[in-house]
Amino acid sequence: xxxxxxxxxxxxxAGLMCALTAAGRGRKVLLIDHANKPGKKxxxxxxxxxxxxxxxxxxxxxxxxxxxxxxxxLARYTQWDFIELVSKHGVPYHEKKxxxxxxxxxxxxxxxxxxxxxxxxxxxxxxxxxxxxxxKLEVGYLLQTSLGQVQCESLVIATGGLSxxxxxxxxxxxxxxxxxxxxxxxxxxxxxxxxxxxxxxxxCTELSGTSVDSLVSCNGxxxxxxxxxxxxxxxxxxxxxxxxxxxPGDSVEINLLPxxxxxxxxxxxxxxxxxxxxxxxxxxxxxxxxANLLADQWFVSKPMKQYTPAELNxxxxxxxxxxxxxxxxxxxxxxxxxxxxxDTHEVSSKTMESLKSPGLYFIGEVLDVSGHLGGFNFQWAWxxxxxxxxxx
Numbered sequence: 001x002x003x004x005x006x007x008x009x010x011x012x013x014a015g016l017m018c019a020l021t022a023a024g025r026g027r028k029v030l031l032i033d034h035a036n037k038p039g040k041k042x043x044x045x046x047x048x049x050x051x052x053x054x055x056x057x058x059x060x061x062x063x064x065x066x067x068x069x070x071x072x073x074l075a076r077y078t079q080w081d082f083i084e085l086v087s088k089h090g091v092p093y094h095e096k097k098x099x100x101x102x103x104x105x106x107x108x109x110x111x112x113x114x115x116x117x118x119x120x121x122x123x124x125x126x127x128x129x130x131x132x133x134x135x136k137l138e139v140g141y142l143l144q145t146s147l148g149q150v151q152c153e154s155l156v157i158a159t160g161g162l163s164x165x166x167x168x169x170x171x172x173x174x175x176x177x178x179x180x181x182x183x184x185x186x187x188x189x190x191x192x193x194x195x196x197x198x199x200x201x202x203x204c205t206e207l208s209g210t211s212v213d214s215l216v217s218c219n220g221x222x223x224x225x226x227x228x229x230x231x232x233x234x235x236x237x238x239x240x241x242x243x244x245x246x247x248p249g250d251s252v253e254i255n256l257l258p259x260x261x262x263x264x265x266x267x268x269x270x271x272x273x274x275x276x277x278x279x280x281x282x283x284x285x286x287x288x289x290x291a292n293l294l295a296d297q298w299f300v301s302k303p304m305k306q307y308t309p310a311e312l313n314x315x316x317x318x319x320x321x322x323x324x325x326x327x328x329x330x331x332x333x334x335x336x337x338x339x340x341x342x343d344t345h346e347v348s349s350k351t352m353e354s355l356k357s358p359g360l361y362f363i364g365e366v367l368d369v370s371g372h373l374g375g376f377n378f379q380w381a382w383x384x385x386x387x388x389x390x391x392x
Contacts, residue, residue: 004030004124006392007143007152009131010173011038013381014364015158016114021389023121030150031118032129035168039111041160044167045336045378050107052086053079053382054375055099061376063244064369065185069344070380073352077386079379089113100374134176140359154359154392158385161338161365162187169332173366174341180357183343185368189335190244193235194252194326203297204229210290214238215258221245224258233326240373243329244339254322257285262320266304266312274305278315337377341368352388361388 006022008015011033019031042050054061057079059071083101086093091113092104103109118125126147133144140153159173174184196204207229215224216238228236242252257265269281279301282291295301298318299311307315332338342362346355354360363384371377 001149001151002030002147003151004028005152006030006154006156007032007141007150008156008158009033009176010158010160010364010366011035011125011127012041012158012160012364013039013114013378014160014385015156016111016118017382017385018156018158018363018389018392019123019125020114020117020121021386022392023118023123025389027392028124030124030126030152032126032131032145032147033168034128034130034170034172036128038115038125038127040167041164042111042114043107044164045107046102048107049102049105050110051096051100051102051375051378052093052110053082053101053379055079055095055101057099057376057379061372061374062369062380063190063339063371064344064367066344066368069347069349069367070369070383072349073383073387074379077383079375081386082379082382085113085117086110089116098374131172134179136180136357154361156361156363156388156392157366158363159366161341162332163189163335163338163365165332173362176360177342177362177366180354180360182346182354182356185340185343187338187340189329189332190339190370191240191336191373192243192329192331192334193230194233194239194243194246194324195328195330196233196324197327198325200324201233203293204233205231206293207290210287211236212256212286212290213258215255216242217253217255218242218250219245219247227254232330234324237373240336244337244370244372246326246329248328249325252324252326254324255320256322257319262316263313266307266316270304270307270312275303277301277303278307336373337370338365339370341366344368350387351391352384353391361392363388 005028008031019029023029062070091109093101096102130146135142141155143150157173208231211226211228214227223238223241225237227238279291279295352361364381
């Protein structure tokens with residue numbers, strides 16, 4: 001039987017970070033994953049450029065039933081610490097917008113630096129390795145794996161969530177949590193496009209590929225970024241953000257004129273350009289195609305001087321407060337993150353250790369901590385992994 005200090009299950013962002021940090025402390029680390037290659041989600045993230053952190057990371061950028069839980073780890077390993085690691089490896093990067101940091105070249109630069117760090121401190125990385133059984137020993141854990149039996153003092157679960165099953169995501173981490181007495185809060189897809197099935201479907205299909213700056217609101221939360229029309233419904237950064245706050249049946253409000261008071265703007269146009277058609281004016285803000293479609297489907301387009309105050313009010317209401325009830329989301333297939341997960345009330349915020357089963361640790365997305373879009377979920381992976389690695 002093999003024996004090691006630490007076994008980490010899951011060779012994604014959190015697992016790799018935890019492995020290199022724990023081994024850097026002199027711990028003997030075995031990192032295993034059922035997939036054939038490490039860091040698959042890192043490689044596809046950020047459109048292949050990996051949005052590896054955000055300069056403005058704050059606890060308020062995270063969703064959890066226990067909002068205080070993430071504070072300790074985020075304070076002990078900050079975005080600046082990870083940026084230092086990126087700089088140490090000479091990886092060129094840039095801020096895209098809103099503090100979002102991306103690789104200049106490709107995501108494999110981030111995966112490469114994590115693997116290089118692991119190699120340097122002799123992490124034993126084994127891919128294509130499945131775990132069939134885990135049992136608690138008097139001290140530590142015994143795992144039945146495709147490598148044979150392995151014993152460890154500390155067992156770290158870094159298996160991620162359910163998002164993007166084609167990359168190998170499974171509910172294995174939740175299974176282990178339940179086995180050792182943990183509650184798992186209901187999971188659902190987050191940071192995910194909406195699907196539309198009613199009469200709006202036609203509009204979305206017609207405008208597929210069109211992107212427009214909007215203020216999107218739901219359940220008391222708002223995000224100002226682009227929305228993107230697709231053949232299936234609505235996507236784009238603002239939609240992905242709000243999807244984490246949406247529940248089935250909820251209405252989503254979209255303000256298509258976030259820079260204007262819609263009614264004031266329309267009244268001004270009516271006064272200054274009475275002979276211009278509504279669709280012409282909208283065409284100066286949106287694409288011509290979108291302006292024409294909105295004018296034809298939502299209003300009767302006519303010269304501005306012909307609108308009554310009541311009609312202008314109606315036009316303003318539609319542009320500033322377009323109410324959409326999504327049929328659903330695209331689900332885990334395209335979701336960037338899983339909401340819910342292992343209940344953090346049962347995990348130490350300082351060490352990430354289970355309060356139910358000593359020597360068992362949970363890090364990354366498997367926990368009920370989900371970040372906003374823009375590099376926050378990677379920062380949670382780095383920070384929670386670093387926190388656990390100080391104690392495993």
